[in-house]
Amino acid sequence: MKKFTFKGVLDGLRSSVSQQPRNDQEIVETLRPENFQVAKTFRHGFPNQPTAVAFDPIQRLLAIGSKNGSLRILGRFGVDCHVFHEGEVGIIQIVFLVNEGALITATTDDSVHLWNFRQKRPDLVHSLQFQRERITCIHLPLHSKWLYVGSERGNIHVVNIESFQLSGYVINWNKAIEVSRKTHPGAVVHLSDNPLDSSKLLIAFESGQLVLWDLRMKVAEARWQSSEPLKSVIWHHDGKQFMTSHTDGTLQTWNIRQFGKPVNILQPHAKIGKDGKPESCKAIQKVEWKAARSGETFVIFCGGLTYDKAGRSPSITIMHGKATTVLEMEHNVIDFITLCESPYASDIPEPYAIVVVLQNDLVVIDLLSPGFPCFESPHPMDVHECPVTCCTYLADCPSDLIPAFYSIGSRSSKRTGFSDKEWPLAGGEWTTPPCSYSEIIITGHADGSIKFWDASCGTLQVLYKVKTNKVFERPQSKSQDGNDDDPFAIQLLSLCPESRKLCIAGAAGYVILFKFKKQESSSETAVLDIPIVYEAFDELECSPETDYSRSNLNKIDSGDNKIFGADTGTPIKVKPGLQKKPPGFQATLVCISPAPITSLGINSSYGLMAYGTDTGAVVVDIVHKICLLNVATPDLYGGADPYQRVPKSPKRSQPPDSDPDRCRSPSIDQGVEVEENISGNTSPHEDAETEPRRRKFNLKKQLSRVDLKLKFQPRNNKRSCSVFYAEKDSADESPTSLSPDDDMPTIKEPETDEKPAVRPSDLALFEERPIPPPRREKKDKEMPKRDTRLLSVPNIKYHPRINQGRSAMIRKINKLDSSFSRSRSSSMSSLENISSEAVQCITFADSYTKKSDPSTFPTLWFGTSLGSVLTVMLNVPSSDIRLTHPVAVGPFGTMFRLKGSILTMSFLDCNGALIPYTFESWKDESKEKQSREYIYSFYSFQTFYFKFCFVSGSSRANSNSRMSPPGTAIGEVSSCDRQFVVIVSEKQAIVAALPSHNIVYKQQITETDFVVKAEIISLKESVCLVCYISNGHIVAYSLPSLRTLIDTDFLPLADLSFQTRKPGIVDPMLSIWGQQMFVNEDTDQIARTFSFSNHGNGLYLCSPTEIQKFSVSADFCSSLSEMVGELFLPHDMPEPPKESFFKGLFGGGARSLDREELFGEASSGKASRTIAKHIPGIAGLDSNSQKACGEIAKAHQMVVERGEKLSQLEERTARMMNEAETFQSSAHGLMLKYKDKKWYQI
Template structure:
């Protein structure tokens, strides 16, 4: 994934074929066959989950039973029965102001300010069929009658245009505003706010204008037959099914009911939430808010429903969140959690002159969707079966895992059921939306897991198998912190408990999480509820070198007095009760000087890594690197960034110990173990006095003198030698960093930070014969440093003996910030750190297991893929020789990389560009932080603050997941049209007008107003396809030419060989004849 430098704001994922190219040294050449081609990859958006970002409008198809949501971004979301969601997006679009279903036609009309699109829903992936762009007009309202091929379009200037849906061209029949209002009104009525046919007479069209004018237009006679003038501006209109009365809503909170046969004044005026202040002096009601929309629907055998938004007293709090349902004398007021955007009634009959018989109402909120059951008393809500609550708290990080163990999935689902809230009483009626049809079953697919971290410190687990995205389990990391601090932070904008990094070891069921306040928490899975004090470790990196050296403090109890240690995350005191699931086992906090407390960003964790098999956790902040032994629960090392070079390079280590930057005096044990750090302490226990705490005092222990071992000798951490620097043609330096080089870094690159960490079992030293446990470190300036971890044997010795840090002598230099370091072997297997298997504590203890494979059991070649901001390089281990450097990444900046192994085809690396595609149109930092790959080449990222997009990059995977997608459209018969009574038949003297003859064809006058637009997305697709075909034809032609040239050369060589053969035969014959003559003489 790359970002164009200062030129483009598009994010592009790039698939690069990592194949070896010809090396200058013949002995270093690796022969591999290249089997992957461009056709094997395709960036396809599989599915989008979450709530539509910035919703604007709502629409409903009563026959197909589908609900559509439009947004400001131009995206559309279709909802059907459980499991049916469809995301539509037109790339070249603006905000959608209105959506219209062509009922039971498999078509949807989206209306923007100047563009109208017709979507075809009769295919698995709906697409735009026609587009109409208005040149001089702004569209304000549209209407399409039932079973009609004509679309009525109202404009800001007050004109009404008629569009043929089949051809998407404007008819010559235009209703101008001055003709609609008749000559009695000389002022402009404003924009069109409403268009609708008279329910009992389709030949008459009601047009409502912004300033309160209503005109009933006769299509056949082309004149206004009824005119209604409201005293206030018009907000919305709703017909009664009888076609005789209608209801209007106004800005002052009033609802007026009109009879079309008596238009001088309304037959009824209501102010539902207006209370008269003083009956003796005035009849004026207290001011109310705008009634944005009103719906007047009739149920069979019951009082009609009147529903509207707003209309409450202006001094009422949260007045934009109120929704009212009136039925007879009963009035129910709903106060929502968010502002109301739109609403629509869910009903059965699509015919305008029939009882609507509503059974539910859907309310579109700014950050959610609410559906209420109208068939039960008190209108209980439905439980929404879609994933629309991803953004309850802003998503700050994500992790995507594939091939998850089945037992882990089962545990997460069972935990989620136990933690479900039961405070809300939901309707037991079946979900009202039943549209769409499911795709193929994906029960045999591998289990995929997505973990989202949120700004409130919570973690959510989602089942992301195939096209699903189902909630599994949720827990909060803030339960262990002081409640008052957590409450204060919820009212602030800095989000100190926001999740930054997530690492899940699925085999051992351990979870590591880092927070914005500079803490790292290690969780272990447990089926039982526990109550105990937590193991807490305050660690820090000193700003300057001093005799106190390493500020790596030991674990302590959460209720210990830490007045001399400053940190942002204050823990709860005493034993903490933890529910079954992931339970905190170790908390590491950054303890910083008081000056740093004013800048919480200085505590942020920049990189994090963890290995359950090693029992090691490492993380870095802006100041340095910290390594933690999670088995013994103590700090192995805490060192500044500029001093990390000394740890990696053995050439700068003196032969005799000298006091230096890593030395800390230990009065109790002068012969302390190599890099043993502080003594460990169990949860809930006080540290022993010998470890540095006496009589319960919580002051940091007396620092110990820290040493490391290399070649069997204890040596100081201070550097003295001046190394030589070796470079190659690929600009990747294999350097032995010295104190002089470190001093340069201190003076010229004080802002260098550790940006990448990875625990691996590979060849850490040049020329190693066996793989060793090592920590690979990448810095912001392009340095790659390797530290060897000498781990004690497993079992009792692992708990008692210390972890020893030793330098590897590997110090590499590259260009730009290090993004990632991935290692695999010649058999295309990933080289990773080992992991543990989780087992029930009652049955047996943990045992070591290999996550990918054991590096020691493989051959002597590993391949490292080093990715920086500007380039990707391939290095062969343990020789540490550079194999290839790509040229395709010039001018770009990498931000995310991942190594993907394509199943069924083997390839090792040439770094040939195979695919490039657009992900999302901007470079928002939060979106990039949520970009996560899995091992199958699938990607998830937050395409908006409330939506998560799943992307497939391998073509076979795209085809497989495409078969799982359902279809939003199902062929259905229209419900029976309501039968007309005898009186109604006599009343309808005028038959329905033939629209085709009446509206005619398009004219030049209509083409000046709007123009049909060709689908630019289809043109791009066609152009890309044509470019691909042209390129293929060009390659074929070039290959044919080359083949012809080679054939000519071959023919020439054959002729030469034939000529030489004839000459040879002649010479042989002459020699034979010569010796034959001699034989005759003898």
Template sequence: MDRAKKKFVSAIDGLRSLTSRMEIVVDEKIQPDHCRLAKIARHGFPDEARCIAYDAVQRLLAIGTGHGEVRIIGDTGVDYLLKHEADHPVNHLQFVINEGGLIAACGNDMIHLWNYRQKTPEIVHSLQLNKEAVTCIHLPMGSKWLYVGTDKGNVYFVSVGTFQLSPYIINWNKAIDLSCRVHPGSVRQIAASPVEPTKLLIAFSKGALVQWNLVTKEVDRFPLDPPIKCFSWHYEGKQIMTGNVDGSICIYNMKKTSEPQQKTTPHGQGCRPIPIIDWKHTTNSDQLIIFSGGMPTDDGLPVPALTFLRASKSATVLEMDHPLLSFVTLPQVPFNSCPQQPQALAVLLKGELMMIDLQMPGYPCIESPHAMDLHEQPVTCVTYYSNCPSDLIGALTLVGCKQRRKGFSERPWPVSGGIGRECATGHQELILTGHKDGSLKFWQASGENLQILYRLKTASHFERLEELEGCEKVSHAVKLIELCVESRLLLVSGVSGQVTLFRFSKIENMNTIAVSLTCLVVHIPQLNSLTGSGSDERVEAPQAPKEIRRQHKVISRDSTHSPDTSVDSDDERIVPFKVRGAAVKRSAGYQPELACLIPWPSTSQADSVTSAALNSAFGVIALGMTNGLALVDIFQCALIYAWSTSELFGSDPTPAVQLNLADVSSESPTEFNDSGDNAVTIPSDGTSLPDKSVLSPKHSRASMVLRRNTTEFATSSRERYREQRREHPDQQDIILDGRTPSISSRPTRCNSERTSNTSVGIMRRITKKGTAVARSVSFHSHVNGDQVIVGESPRDMQVLSRNRIGTVPSPSMSNHSLEKLSLACAETVTFVAFIHSFSRKNDSRASPCLWIGTNAGASIALNLILPQDRLISSVIVAPSGTVVKLKGQVLFQCFMDQSFSLASAACEAYRENNKDCGSPEKTIHNRVITKASLCPTYSISADLSEDVPQSLVVVGEFEIKVIALPSFIQLFIHKCEEIPLVKARATHVRGYPVLMCLAADGKIAVLSLPSLRLIYQAPLLPYSVEIDNPICQRISFSEHGLGVYMASPSEVEKYTICSEIADQASDALGELFVACDLPDPPRNNNSFLKGVSSMFSGIQRQDSCDIDSILADRDKTSGGMGGGATRTVARTIPGPSVNMERTQASGISAGQAAFAALQNISERGEKLCATVDATENLRNSAMNLSQRTGKLVEKLEKKKWYNF
């Protein structure tokens, strides 16, 4: 029977849905070619960095990563990303000096040659090694051959021009001593002599070092004791310096390699190996030795450190915070055959790039113009604003200048190559990143360069409880960021339930922090149990005469609950943080004003904020939690009310709390009369409270709002209450403690006098079973225990609404749907938004509302009544009873006006020390974002201005709906049941309103508004995404079709779905390669003597030999390997650019042949035409000759021959 009823109800719902749809035709101007996904720029430190390279002429720095990517950075704004097709790590990099080429060796044993002469770098050639793995590469300056070392100990030579493998090979068995019966290991390092390029040094992984002569194939071997880890040439080519396994440094003379010329141990005996060493000289022959490692072993764990040794000076050791991967010296002279005059040292750490000034004492760091410290603390959330006001960026820059870090070198950034990008988007862009330690960073992203503006610490005013020091769930990590760019209010939510409201100030202030507890007590086993609310605290700085003064005693730092803020003494809920609310002098910038804490049921059940909204015009903060909602008044710094999720559903056709206003059609906020007290009536005829089983003292307590007022205000409130009790001795209190529920049989009147302007009726509805549906009482802050005492002053009036989950159908939901919602007592609020809209069916006027979305797919509207004086009266909130149901979790909600233009809630403009409550004449209107000329046109059978003055767009996981307001008729629907959505936002593409969504498969979809037509779809993320994946908090959509996301834990990437902006970004690209002349090579002082000695000795100089002829001549190769054998070792793969060139060449030749054939045909036709003409002329001539001959014959025949 129940099943039949459910089927019948579902059929009724289907009929209702059929009849509640409006046929509307919208002519949208957005087209698919208006959308294109393009990644504009990537900022931050490369994730999983592996190697580093430097071009001393172009002044560019390249970093290879473990994901097959290469980042090339230069001057400010020069930051390019090169991406290989495969995700294999880039292990080795080598620049083709001043040629616009970069060679990358990847983990799949492929070597690629990148050409970055054009704006978009491309791969020119690739070489795949088949049987051996690449372990190191080396390209001497000006050389045409790349030296490749492999894991088998062999050395190969690759032509840079053609990427063909040379038949010349240095085999490991010919390089080592014949007496050595052990494989030397893989090739660790290769370097050619700076003076004689035919001499190579080859270091093997097991400590062997040899010198190979390319011409004579002679080998000079170095001793194996101690084993050598690395080496560095002297610029004259006569000596080398080696770093050894035992932490020692040796200098060898190249004429006598059997023993070291000098040996030192910089850090004493028993040290760790030295993996990298560099030997440089300055112009005054001052040598500089830099090496990593070599630290003593008695320190325990290896400490990453760099050691600097200068002649006649002591050693300098710099300890690093992260493991050291590699370093490269940045010389002023690119040639290594002369003193290179090093100016800086680029150090690549695991998670950081350091630039050390080598010309300053103490070796300070040079500040980088690139955002390499983006991940200084792990990024937990990202918020992006692409239309930020320029004055806000200027103000942040001004206050951020005082936060500039000290201790940096004054020298400019030495990697100054390339030409920076222009501003591609033309918008003022601001990126906010929240971090694990509770800090916030404000970044300017307008000029295609991520520049730090301001840093904010949100954890400085919170202190952990001592008993929760070891709890992992107690964290300062930032979870949500809400910034009102117009009023400059900032709301920051943490993962442990701490929320802070910051107000921007240009000057230093001495202020305290108000504290508010948003408590919820939800009893899940019983649907009819009443939930308890939290406490409320109000603190205001003494600014204007109307403002309430702060409490004389400051909040204790040892306890979050002060005597005026304690709710229940036997409450076992846990507040993980204490607020340091004492008066502290705070620097200019964002200063904390209000702190909201969400108590936990227990240490194992941590509660946190799941969604948040901030509206400066309404002056209200909405906090969605895992099991409820809380509203906080910004002006009073007080909690308005806290609901459990089940209380948000209005089950009656009319709201549970009736607000009988004198002028309901008024468009301005409701005004409260300050001259008299508002009468509050509680009708109770024929009603009764639930029994003890429903209202138990443990789980059923009245929700209370507790303020922290001044002592004078609390005393005057108590006196007024006692006075009223003396005047009305028969008046009874409402005590909701679960033990003595009683109420008068007649309405209890708190005041016999009503105001003429407004009247607020607060009703308590009872179901047929006697369950309390909703209560709304007004009370003071001097509440004892569980008692809620009815008060009469509008100054303290708070309306508390409690909704019933019953069987009375709501206007938008059936009984069957409501039963499903009734089972979800602990629904999570996933989205909140303020708007001036219609909250109930067939409303005549729009009013301030709060729209709430839950994870069960319910979209709920709450009415907000804003009083005239916000410092005296509080905001009244009432459920509207409107629920819109969707499939899956509600992700986003937005509104459109009658012309289908996107609209957002009103906001206040920024004013310094702005805490006024607004003028009585001030009206609140939505802001229209879409331009009127770009709005879609429509056609409908009825008048659209009367039927659809506003539209609601609700985005769920599995479907999207467009609802007409106030008729609540469904206009359009889009289903995505196969691949659900995880994130959405309304934006504009070329000014046209669209909906930008991220699907679970990582694709970004663009839908038109309001028809929800799928326009464009493209992959954004290379992996699938769950709705609770942390990447959803680290991806942000913004206006103009722009967005950012964390491409890696340390990189943020900006993208766009607008083809116009994508074209602008492509045109605004800078230049990596800047054509410049190579400096003149240094003169060798010994060249004349060498020439004279070779002339008299008759021996040809070895350095004059052509290396190209040696490596390309097959007769002089070692082993005489042919071309067929080289193909088994490696295979050349031409790049796409080469294939394109070949295709173009073949296309050009075919075109030329076709053109020649057509030309020949034309010439042949012309000749044929000429022949025909000549034949015709001959025919005509013959005809004329025949006629003339006939006439002559006839004339001669008629002539008389005998005429004499």
């Protein structure tokens, strides 16, 4: 007999209820782990902190080394290679093996490295690290395999570059100097052999000691001593004299036949003073002495200017014949090199260009053109022209976008003053690889400029530049708080490529909307001053033991038309009146808010722009240029706010039936806060005399009262625009002047602990304008003109925030908190009780807001810093009435809650494919000019508000505070889910089915770390989620199942910490426990310069001057070699200079030296093993491994052969044994046959 249980009865009841049938069709996910491979692809920009430069005159390649060990090799357009020394060691010097496809670098860890670049990706062949000496300079003669290495102790060692073994030949400093010298000559600063006699080595010491060393005789042939410390040395091509530069700004010429004093002393930039003595000059860091076939010589040097005001600019001086030209540079000169036609030191050099490496730029000067103009570089060396503050990467953008940007950019930026000759660094070879899609990189800069770059096919070319600060008047005053940050720095970018609408957010709390136009125009820029007004208690200034003071409230007051920036405190003002706007992106609307902008989005199909701030959200109709919604974040929850936001005051006790878990945050404890009604007035209510525990947001006051209309004022008026209201029945009437605080009764606030009144959900709506409610006397005194907090308020002067810095600080601390709710003990710091909630993510989508929706509806989704996902419904009029009817909006409430701040949201269809965003195609307005009149309808607002906010909003307000609503069927609603929403936070990711709101998949991305950047991208006709985590890993998940596809270590977050400007954040609780933690990474800024895009591509700002691209696609990484240019091409060496008859007769020609005989082991012996340690590179390790594998294979072969021989021996032995047995049996049979027979019978 079947046993009945209570659980069985419940199961039976559940089975009797009609359940939502599930779709049994599984979504086929095509992405597999083998489709992913993380690799760095291309690096663009100027090498950060350069330290050395070298040039191969035959291959025409330039190498630049940097302080962090980065090595860039540049040639013609498309030939740009980057390699990196391990350990982030600085590069001291670079030497090419001319026309051999290799180079040698000396680094700060006292090592020399041999690089081979005969293939597309250079390989490290050998390394030799000195143990007892510090390397200061190196020298490699042409076509020599012996490298001279100078040390800080003054010794010179010789290295064989083929085997990278140290020779026993050493030049000790005490043998090079005079016996009578009593002091150390200093470090070796220069080494070079005589152009005509390679057996003579010139050694220059830091103290000014010069020695001409005879390599054969191992003695000093000549010595010179300068009066000033030495900086550089250069030979004349005849080998009879050389020139030195010194710290006192002098150039001294020395003859090898005249010992003691220099032949000539020149101080080029010294001015003779009144006393008849030359003024002191700066040091000449480097000098080059080159001759031309015409007979004239070039003396080129950097530095040497006087210490007066004129000598403060960095410069390069060119002395050509009798003329002296000083070329001023924008940055400090790091190094320079003269490009010559002949690679031979004994030949006439014939210089034609100078490569100057500055601190932040690369300049190539034409020596053969009058005025010495610069060459125009094909490489993007000006990415950092102004510091990069944000980046956006668009792969697979519309094909007509790049030509449009290039056309505008080429017309607006005609660069003049460059040389007409071709780029001299013409080494390598690059062919345009086949690329099926276009790529655009957009960079925002600190000065408000925006650059558009063509990043297709592995190259980077600037297309177009927009200066957004031209929209504003130049600030007359600096920051009030002493902050020197640029108020026009671009923080966020959002581009709709199809409609060519661009919106940007600046550091001063403004948003600008740009429209792309091919023709120049003159128009006035509309301005909306949009404050997000709320009352917030300052927890740091108030405690439960003290009375609450209204002075802690954020206040807004009317004033002049200057708006104080959110971060900088610098007043900014939009240029009034008609403005002439060049072709390209033209500003049409400026929205100014007092808080920093944290998120930004635009949808051209809806005609809407939305942005989030540290305190709330704003929605703007870009067609009508009006603000539709500006609310504080708590008001977006409606009646389902999961956080308690009440003042901590003993005068007001918390209701006993309140839920303590309502104040729990997904990631932090919530502070207490009072939220004001956002704007407007409300209809009278009989219970209005009692103050509610928390004032709910009343959208009817905001949407049903007014319909905003923008009207420009004359230029003589200080206000750039004004707002007025159009009644439903009188849209054409003149604007009315409203005074919200006039003739309003006031009431005294009773001190009571009564339970607050609840607004009935069936409250009737009226067609007429709502009557303002009575005001409380205290608030009427302290918060004047409260109803001026409208949807859009012009000409507002806002004093800088009180709590924004603290809120940003807490968000950084709680990135590392993995708990869903933290302790609320009394010992917790007041920083935990933060009350602000920023909108961190914005997404427009045609989606479902409730389970009963039969079809998709235009929606706007907000993700907050506390992990909540909120929605706003949009009533978008049809296209035929869109120009006369603005969009209506209404909040819906909380949809989902996750741990950590929301980073991104995307929508998938029922097959798991990414739903493309809706857009409006771009139209050339110059071809379709037509007048438009905007007639605003009050009725659309009121109808929408009644339909969505009261009918549906109140009935579902309380059901959305859960993390995921229950997935039960509702009435006649279609049972099949038709959409998925993917939501990613700093800690986890979820996939929820719509419209049932069931969470079908959930993934905990990280526990102890946090996600810095996350994006849903398309790859191989599928979609996946890619995340960059603070532990340096890149993780990819399949969609919608959130199955892990790849988890690989990519880039430590500390490598991006150069973008941080603020000190480490201290967690007070950890200091109490003795476990102090410092969070130094400003991850918000890092996330702005880290971007994922379609096809698995991505980029990040790897240094202040460089952009690094990478890929997570295995297909792209496998085809990367086809996109990289060839570095080495076979070239024949030019013929060496021919000796004249008389030089050969009298021995004046070049003399050769058998260095193998001189430095080889036979004559010099072996060097001590303690001097240097040989480290084989990858090629050496491969060679060694191949040798080892060969030996193992040989041994294996021998073992196999031995086994075969043993097998043969065993077979022969067995055969012999068989034969022996056969013989034995035959003999035995014969014996038996003749055993009994007599001898005579045989």
